[in-house]
Amino acid sequence: MGLGANGSSKSTTHEIKFTKLFINGEFVDSISGNTFETVNPSTEEVLATVAEGRKEDVDLAVKAAREAFDNGPWPRLSGEARRNIMLKFADLIDENADEIATLEVIDCGKPFAPVRYSEVTISSETFRYFAGAADKIRGATLKMSSNIQAYTLREPIGVVGHIIPWNGPAYMFATKVAPALAAGCTMVIKPAEQTPLTVLFYAHLSKLAGVPDGVINVVNGFGKTAGAAVSSHMDIDAVTFTGSTEVGHVVMQAAAMSNLKPVSLELGGKSPFIVFDDADIDKAAELAALGNLVNKGEMCVAASRVFVQEGIHDVFVKKLEERVKEWRMGDPFDLATNHGPQNNKQQYEKVLSYIEQGKKGGATLVTGGKPIGKKGYYIEPTIFTDVTDDMTIAKEEIFGPVIPVLKFKTIEEVIKRANATIYGLTAGVMTKNIDIANTVSRSIRAGAVLVNCYLVFDRDAPHGGYKMSGFGREKGLEALEHYLQVKMVASPIYDSPWL
Template identity: 70%
Template sequence: MGAETNGNLEFLSKIPEIKFTKLFINGEFVDSVSGKTFETIDPRTGEVIAGVAEGDKEDVDLAVKAARHAFDHGPWPRLPGTARRKILLKFADLIDEHAEELAALESIDAGKLFGWGKAVEIPGTAENVRYYAGAADKIHGETLKMSSAHQGYTLREPIGVVGHIIPWNFPSTMFLLKVSPALAAGCTMVVKPAEQTPLNALYFAHLAKLAGIPDGVLNVITGYGTTAGAAISSHMDIDKISFTGSTEVGRLILQAAATSNLKAVTLELGGKSPLIIFDDADVDQAAELALLGNLFNKGEICVAASRVFVQEGIYDQLVKKLAEKAKTWTVGDPFDPKVDKEQYDKVLSYIEHGKREGATLLTGGKPCGAKGYFIEPTVFTDVKDNMMIAKDEIFGPVMSLMKFKTVEEAIQRANATRYGLAAGVLTKDINVANTVSRSIRAGTIWINTYFAFDKDAPFGGYKMSGFGRDLGAQGLEQYLQVKSVVTPIYNSPWL
């Protein structure tokens, strides 16, 4: 008992003081115009962490005004790329210096693993800043050899004021995945973090100011999607929206952008990604990757491999292996995983749908723990393609196993979804791997691996998983636009 008590005290010592709960507008932390606040909840306990300023349309107007002034008249878009690079590199260093506090905030606000956050995720966000810092002084146009009696060149210029609306499942990663390339391009911005996870976004705003990012360039409005998010989406002085979240909300954002000023939009939306396991795959590796693909980050990831297609020759063997390995995944306090109460109830309702529709519950399927929002890792077998658990994005630790016979059948069934974000293929046959990867309509295909994200690899979806790309060179391009400059050549012999 003594060792357990000491361990708990050690975990408690990592819980940080909540320093920033106000809106960040024009370089200052300020109350909302209305003075209203909302509660952010610790998913480990269901208890209130802090009251956070509730931004609304009036606050968005103030933030956009600051961002517009910073873009139209401020130094940031006009700085040499080398100067923006230097500031961004300092920003990255400050993130590394505060990695433990940021990871702890993410654990209490988003239920994420503290050790993983401190060692991997927060340092990874700093590296993302450095990646785009390195691009800030390499934004070049082209010289045009024109067929008429003219000469020309192109300029690649920042698109303007950007509205970033980010999700709750990876609050730090998504914040800097969006903000870093936009800053490198010379844009200014208003960021709305998810109402469930506002704390790290405010902390990053504080670090950005310490790094030297000018006032008005980066503004953070905490609040609800239906108010603050809607105001950003429809604002006439915002030039671009970048959104990651559900397909349903993405459709609303696209409609708002179209009916306001036809602003550019990038959408990274939902997924129902297939993992196709062929008979020649290593069963142990397949079981590990299938569980990783479904349970990593508690299944709260848009590319979760929630539809697992298994060729009939190894189906029974894989089912047995999954039943064994699923029990080794631990559910517990992230300091010793984030769903809020609404998401927790949603996942449990999908599990009940699976049972009613005739799928076989292999393991899990129940809530666990006396407090907080914890659900057992859940695996269904005998799943049919028309069941809700096979069609809808659940965003929780629920895997659906389905049997197939041929390559052609696997491709057809994998593509029979409204989504197209990612897919995995497990096989030793390079011809099968190439055939399937070229045939699946999804933005990312992983062969004999899963979750192999990289800063150099563009990420985004097909179909109702959205359009546009984050990461890689294309992640920077979405915040730039091309201008052609043309002049005549006088006294030319062909005039």
């Protein structure tokens, strides 16, 4: 498995237009004047120097968002008016798709083709989806006793803090921001320090779309400063966070210790992908490869525990190896490239460390396992067999292109083993037997169970986890719930005895 030219001329010559904070409709320097560098993971070259926001900058952003919510037009616009602005935002995403995809490639290491022709399109369609909901938010009429009439209002919760991960900032911006806008909220967004560029470009587009000043604010910075300020801020009414379970604990604790703001967490995963002996082996091998290698394995939903029934184990592994060896690594701007570099040096070293633990722990390395090239954070797609449940690579989220394969005998056994994890985000089931499919789907404790398919997450399908994979749902109309609260209004009717 070779590696083509790392990076491209585009990665070193592309103009970075927006590097400051975005507060109250303007790009501004941080109060401290501090900056930090963002790096191209394909070349390890510095892309740009970005303004570093801290608590005092978060305070300014929250003040702008608070003013926009309490006194500005956005929460008071008709749903139709919000819808039209969001549709304009979606159109601008499509019109600037090449720019957005390029920023995502050079800042994240993603291959250009899937970003340009999938993720950016999903982002614009997510805005259109929730734009369609903006004028359909309604309450209910209640039948009450004692001649009391009542109804409910569904009102925007207020100022929302969004903390966005580094593995998919363009896509996650749309996932979080679109339903919050539809509900009538204002917000402060903290992008990951590794990948701030696409979020800042989206802030620019929001201004062009007609989103009022103060509704969307972006504060670049680090988790322990800017992120902590968002989580603990007394004037932020709700927080959403996507990232590691470890940091999710910190975010939730900060929210509880401040103003008891509600939190939505989409955290880690160690998802089982279960292949029964009656499955289409070619399809199962293809999906197992995709489920672990798309986005270089940097997915919380990665199918990172591949359970294979013992009767087909050896044949499956051979086919999986064939699929993995077809996976092309190289220049992310080459449209034939499937696999770019890991997002950052820390993650690169972490994945290599897990590979070493797999070797030392007694697993069999089938293919891959090595870094590639002299520049860039490239790691060969890797398969381990003879993996047991107690091995580190079977228990911990690797967040990289490593596929542990585990053998099982019976349906009862694999259900028990699949559930023996702190996580519960996603599961895959490959079988032609409807009884097996139904039994496993009902038995696995996960937010999504995907039968004879994988990575089919859609804007209309709610996404979230069980257990330590978090709580709350993003996507689908369920996503609106985090940004709305219910108010009950009651009054006596004319001839009520309470008059």
